[in-house]
Amino acid sequence: MEDSEPAEDGLLAGLRWNRSARDQAQLKHKIRDLPGLLKHGLHLRKKSQSPDTIPGPSTGPAVHKSCSQSFPCAGRAVRNAFLSHGPYPAKDKIHLARIIRRSYVGVELVQWLCEQCVYVRCRTTAVRVWQVLLELGVLLSVDQRVVFSDSNSYYQFSFEECDSASCEFCSNEGEWPEAVRLLLQLAPYVQFRSGGEVNSPSEEDSEGNRDICSEILQMKALERLTSTVQSELAAALARKTRKALSEQDSETTETSQQEPHTPSEQSSPLGGVCRNQAEVVGRVCLKERGRDVLVLQRVTSSVTSPTDRPSPTSSGGGSREEDCDKRYVVVSGTPLKILEHLLSDLRLDDQRGAPESRESEMLLDDFLLTYLVFMSTNDLCQALLGHYSSARCRGQEEGKDALFRKRKVLQLVSHWSRLYKDFLKEEEHVRSFMKTLYRCVLEDLYEFPTLEKDLKEFQKLLCRRHTVDDCPPSQKSKQMYQQLSLKENCLQLRTPQTETKEVICCVYVSTDSYLSVHTHPSLEAHELLRIVGLKMDRAEEDMVLAVVSNTGERRVLQPSDCVYSESLTPQGKLMACRRDLTEILPPLTDSAELSKRPVRLLGINTWDVAAALTHLDWSLFKSIHEQELVYYTLSRASGSGHTAALSVLLQRCNEVQQWVMSEVLMCVSLSKRVQLLKKFIKIAAHCKAQRNLNSAFAIIMGLNTAAVSRLNQTWEKCPGKFKKLFSELELITDPSLNHKAYREAFKRMKPPKIPFMPLLLKDITFIHEGNKTFHDNLVNFEKLHMIADTVRMIRHCQSDQPGNEVIGVDSSEVRASVHYLHIIDNQQTLFELSHKLEPRA
Secondary structure (H helix, E strand, C coil): CCHHHHHHHHHHHHHCCCCCHHHHHHHHHHHHHHHHHCCHHHCCCCCCCCCCCCCCCCCCCCCCHHHHHHHHHHHHHHHHHHHHHHCCCCCEEECCCCEEEEEEEEHHHHHHHHHCCCCCCCHHHHHHHEEEEEHHHEEEEEECCCCCCCCCCCCCCCCCCCCCCHHHHCCCCCHHHHHHHHHHHHHHHHHHHHHHCCCCCHHHHHHHHHCCCCCCCHHHHHHCHHHHHHHHHHHHHHHHHHHHHHHHCCCCCCCCCCCCCCCCCCCCCCCEEEEEEEEEECCEEEEEEEEEEEEEEEECCCCCCCHCCCCCCCCCCCCCHHHHHHEEEEECCCHHHHHEEEEHHCCCCCCCCCCCHHHHHHHHHHHHCCCCCCCCCHHHHHHHHHHHHCCCCCCHHHHHHHHHHHHHHHHHHHHHHHHHHHHHHHHHHHHHHHHHHHHHHHCCCCCCCHHHHHHHHHHCCCCCCCCCCCCCHHHHHHHHHHHHHHHHHHHCCCCCCCCCCCEEEEEEEEECCEEEECCCCCCCCCHHHHHHHHHHHHHHHHEEEEEECCCCCCECCCCCEEEECCCCCCCCCEEEEECCCECCCCCHCCCCHHHCCHHHHHHCCHHHHHHHHHHHHHHHCCCCHHHHHHHHHHCCCCCHHHCHHHHHHHHHHHHHHHHHHHHHHHHHHHHHHHHHHHHHHHHHHHHHHEHHHHHHHHHHHHHHHHHHHHCCHHHHHHHHHHHHHHHHHHHHHHHHHHHHCCCHHHHHHCCCCCCHHHHHHHHHHHHHHCCEEEEEEEEEEEHHHHHHHHHHHHHCCCCCCCCCCCCCCCCCHHHHHHEEEEEECCHHHHHHHHHHCCCCC
């Protein structure tokens, strides 16, 4: 093992500053490979020096050196010292929908090194030491950054150890300051990447390193290009490649010219860390430090005049006209690069109306609807603040460009707020983000007075009513600060009131059945007992409401007690009992009261029942936000109320299906049972006519369950026209060809309409589970587009209100028939009742 060490030491020693001309020439070539050499230093120790290995300054025989001169061992010594003696605890970081455990903040790493090491006298030196550890692979960036940042960025440590038994750093932990001293020898090289200036040992070296510095500055300048400029540069390179290929192939026909060619890799003449690569004509790949960070696909737009956007770069051959109707959409990329591209393509209010503006807004909509799949809301807030407040060290950014950038961020936040409505109110860091952004806008008012209009719009988002008066621009910021300081603490109080929530309360009336009550969350015990008495023909004063614990213990609620807790969940299993705490109904399979049970549904008009079902479903459906489907699919923030409306509607769908089964099987009379079948078939047909496929599906599936479909005598006595109607209704529930019949029927319907929600959730789940979220560490934006396209179905269905075509008799009897459902929730009981009605032959 020790014989292979000189290979590592020769490589690293060859990277030290040397005044000889030969070493200066070698350094120019080796500086490009420095990150790879440092990162894989451990692996080089296990290999013998190959003939093509870059030699060190000494060509003499290998000299055996101890681990005290090994940079990787020194890096591990600093790591072990921090983990053993550092005062800062490890933290958990949520990054790209994953929990990264045992992370540390860059600010804390720098602070510890400054306080504990005598060789580190400033934070800049500490940053360079940690940058060396990052290059060596001892320190890892959670955000996959290649430059260490003295900020709130999160980092982890690798846990590789030196396998040499005689390692001085392992045997004596107190030697870690000497390890820092050794690592400082690499500081002049890594400061190129951390943005520092080159501090050569003497003036003679600066002359020899001028070319290297110039090349690295060109690399960093190319990295600073905006995504729009990078896209246009890639388009110019693609045009140049197509022209070169067409000149080489003189026999190319007009038809073949329209087919896509595969040009060779095109990198920028700067040959640096960040470049565009045209992999195929129409697809552009943006690279940073050899890694893909953004993949764009060129699409054809219906724009006839490109006046609303910058013209493509004309260099490299090709005509401007052939690309003036082309634009680029995101295929994949890192979250921050996708956001940067969407902001660069975003059109301001005075630029809207063009088809490409609508396309960019659609892509932005896709991002905002689905960003929770790959990043947290806090990450999005920090990225937006960074884009707004960034100094943009990309030369001298013109004031107009800075103004457009800030306005675009404000417009995106407005779009985000309108899209998510009251979802954002529950996020503490979103409220902090809004306050911080508001202060930033106030600070910019003096420099950019035209932000006044955007500020007023932003104030509406915060529900503030103060506006900018006609005072001089120099006083606007001061006055706004006074208003902000006076009203900042009232931000939460001035937010819009939440929508009235609706809940479904289940109160058991026997061991195998319960009464489903659609009501408000402030329901009190005496109100619930009145409903139970009205529905079950029992006297209210003879009953009490009890909460049954898991152990079976029953606690009686007082008449004024609230049934629901503050979290909108019942206090326990609710049961309506007699005064002696026994059930008001015996088990239904042993009950002789079923023959006396009145079938109230037979006396109500079927259209009125269908209209009542549709109105109830619509009241639940219209309160559903698009984001609930994403939260539900990702199982995010359970119990926080993000999916409350969706959960109620899904529960309602299941209960309608069980209600249909229960009503049929609790009807002892054969003739009445036949009438009930006819009633439910007509109600399902009316629900379909009223474009309520959620209830129509539930009723049809309830009649198709095994316990009901096996009642041959009942179905035989059903008239033929009802059987035919039921067969036609069954077609929309046919699952063949991915529910083709349902999808075509639903597509022909105009809004407002209520889809079958379980199928919609199944589509989103299949997209989410069947497609990778990341391809080569890049967000698969095509998957997000599919999810967003499916989620937008909610918006389309809610785009109108029910008209006069869904009007029924609104009586208390009709409302009670659909708001209060008696349901058997025990499958064994349902089958026993079915076999009692029609025993098996």
